[in-house]
Amino acid sequence: MSEIATPAVQVSVAPAGRIRWQRVVLHSVLISFSLVWLFPILWTLFSALRPYGDVIADGAVSWPAHLSLDNFATAWTVASLPKYFVNTLIVAIPAVLITLWVSSMLAYVFARFSFRLNLFLLMMFTAGNLLPPQVIIVPLYRIYLALPLSRLLSDNGLVYDSYFGIILIHIVFQTGFCTFVLSNYMKTISRELTEAALVDGASLWTTYRRVILPLARPALAALATLLFTFIYNDFFWALILMKTGDKRPITSALNNFQGSFFTDQNVLAAMSFIVALPTILVYLVLSKQFVRGLTLGSTKG
Amino acid sequence: MLGETEPLDAAPLEPQTGGAAAIPRRGRSRYSILTRRDKTVMALMVGVPTFLCVTLIWLPTIASIGLSFTNWRGITPLTDQNLVGLKNYVTLFTTYPFFWPAVIHNVLWLVVFVFIATPIGIFLAVLLDREMRGTRIYQSVFFVPVVLSLAIVGFIWEQIYTSQGFLNSVLGHTSSSTAIDFLGNANLNIWAVLVAASWRHVGYVMVLYLAGLKSVDPTLREAAAIDGANARQIFFRVVFPVMRPINIVVVVITVIESLRAFDIAYIINRGKNGLELLSILITNNSISEANLLGFGSAIAVVLLLVSLVPIVTFLVRTMGRDTV
Secondary structure, three states: OHHHHHHHHHHHOOOHHHHHHHHHHHHHHHHHHHHHHHHHHHHHHHHHHOOHHHHHHHOOOOOOOOOOOHHHHHHHHHOOHHHHHHHHHHHHHHHHHHHHHHHHHHHHHHHHOOOOHHHHHHHHHHHHHHOOHHHOHHHHHHHHHHOEOOOOOOOOOEOOOOHHHHHHHHHHHHHHHHHHHHHHHHHOOOHHHHHHHHHOOOOHHHHHHHHHHHHOHHHHHHHHHHHHHHHHOOOHHHHHHOOOHHHOOHHHHHHHHOOOOOOOHHHHHHHHHHHHHHHHHHHHHOHHHHHHHHHHOOOOO | OHHHHHHHHHHHHHHHOOOHHHOOOOHHHHHHOOOHHHHHHHHHHHHHHHHHHHHHHHHHHHHHHHHOOEOOOOOOOOOHHHEOOOHHHHHHHHOOOOHHHHHHHHHHHHHHHHHHHHHHHHHHHHHHOOOOOOHHHHHHHHHHHHHOOHHHHHHHHHHHHOOOOHHHHHOOOOOOOOOOOOOOOOOOHHHHHHHHHHHHHHHHHHHHHHHHHHOOOHHHHHHHHHOOOOHHHHHHHHHHHHOHHHHHHHHHHHHHHHHHOOHHHHHHHOOOOOOOOHHHHHHHHHHHOOOOHHHHHHHHHHHHHHHHHHHHHHHHHHHOOOOO
16 A cells, blocks of 8 residues: 555655756757757758858858848749749649549548448558659659640640649549548548438538538648648659659759759758748648648547 | 556557447448439549559559569560560669668668657657647747758758858868768768758657647546656556557658658759669669669569558558448
8 A cells, every 4th residue: 555655645746846947957958959950941041141252251150241132032033933933833733622622522432431442442542642652653654655635734745744744643642641531530520410411312412512521621721731731842753754844843943953053052042941931831820730630640540 | 566557557458449440330221322323423433533543553553563574665665575584683682783772771761760760759749748838839840840841951951061061160171172071972971861851750750749649548647647657657658558559650651751762862962972762763773864664663663562561551550440
C-alpha cells in the first residue's frame, strides 16, 4: 500500500518553484530550436535585402550598409516570375477542383457501399499515391509522347508538353491520398442520413450532391489547402513531362534558374524568398485547414 | 504491487479494440435501394478514375518491369530483338559505377531521417503537447519548412552553404579560393543536403505526432501519474505503446520520403558527384541525359521493390483489419 501511496503524494504536491524552473528550461529549449528553424528563411530574407556589392566588400555576416527591395524587383523581372506563377495557377486550379470532385465520389462509394472490390480499389489508389513517381516515369513519358491531344489543349498535338498532361497526372496521383482521407471522414457521417435519402427516393447522385458533399465540406476545405500546396510544390512531373521551359509552373521552373542564370547571389536569395512565400502565406492564413488535412489521413489507425 | 504495474502494461491493448469493425454489415440490402440508373452512376463514379489510375500508374509500373529486360532506346519499335534477359541487372549490380553510391546515399537518407530527424520531431511534439503559452507559435515555426518544396529548400540552404554564404563567412573563409565547397565537395554535399532535408522532415513528423498525442486518452496518463510514473516513464511505457498506429504511419512516411528524394539533389547538381540517388539515376539514364530506357527501367524496378515494403506495411496496417 505505502508503495502506491507515496509517489501519488509526490505528484500532487510537487513544489511550485520546481515547476516554474521546468517551464523556463522548456521555453529556452523551444526558443533555441525555433531560432535555428527560422534561421535559414530569415537569412535568405536578409541576403535578399542587401546589394551583392556590400556582401563582397563586407562579407556575408556583417552589419548591412544598405537595405532595399531592389533585388526583389530584379528577380521579379529578370526571371519573369509572374509568367511562372500564372503557369502554376493554370495547373493547380483545375487539378485541385477535379481531384476533389473525383475523390469525393470515389470516397462516397467506398465508404457507403461495401462491395468486395472496394477495399481492393482503395488499396490500389492509395498504393499508387505512395509509389515514388520515378518508378513509372519511363513508360509514362513514352505514353505521353504517343498520346495525341486536340490542338485546342496542346501546342504540339500531344499530351506531352501540355498543361492537360500535367493536370491529368496530378489528378491521378493525388486522387489516392484524397480518397483515403475522405472515405475515412465519410465513415464518420451517420449512415442513416444517406440511407434515409435513398429510401425516400433520392437518386445516388442527389444523395452525393445534397447530403454527402455539404457534410464533407470541412474535409474538402482541408484537402483543398493541402492539395494546392502539393501541386504548387511539384517539381518532378512538370520537369519531365513539360519540355518547354517557359510553360513550366514556378517550382519546376526553378530548374531553369540553376547554374549561371543569376550571377548575383543576393538576387537569387530574393527569388528564393518570393517563390517560398505563397505556400508560407497559405499556411499562415489557413494553418488549421492545412494541419487537419495532413493529419486526417494518419490519425485513424 | 499489482496496482502499480497493471495500467502500464494494459495500456497498449486499449486502442486495438473497438472502432470501425463494430459496424454490422448489411451488404446486400443496401443495394436493393438503388435503381438501375443509380448503379450506372456508381459504375461511372468508380470506373472512370479506376481506368485512369490503372492506365497511368499501374500499367506503367508493369511496363517498367517488362522494359527492364530489354535494351530498348525508344527510337525503333520494340521487338523480340530487344530482349536481353537479366543483362541490365548484371550491369547495374557489377559494372555501373553510380548504382552502389546511389544505394548508399538512399540508405544514408533513410538512416538520418529515421534516427535523427524523426526523433527530433517526436521530441518537439512531446514538448509541445501541453497547456503552455506560445505552443501554437512554436508549432507554426517548426512547421513552416514543411510547406516548402524540397526544390526551394535547396535554394534557401544554398544561401547558407555557398562560398559567400553564411557558413563560410562565419568560419572566416572570405575569399572563394579558401571557402569550403559544401555543395561541390563529393564527401560533404550529401551531409549538407541531409541537414536541409531534415530541417523539413522534423516539422512533418512533429505535426503527425502531435495529432496522435492529442488522441491518446488522458486518463491513461493520469492513471500512470497517480501510480507514480514520472514524465519519461509515462511517455515511453504508456503513451509510446498506445501510439503504435501513429508510430507505424510515421515510419512508413519517413521511409517513403527517403526513397522519393529527388528534387533537392537534382536542383543542386543534377544528382552527380556525391549526390547520386536511385530516383535521379532513373531519369538521367532514360530521359534527361541518355535514352537507355531498358537500363533506367531496371533501376526503377529496384526502387519499386524497395518501395513495396513500406507501401504494403502501410496498407496492411491501415486497411487490413477494416471493413470498408
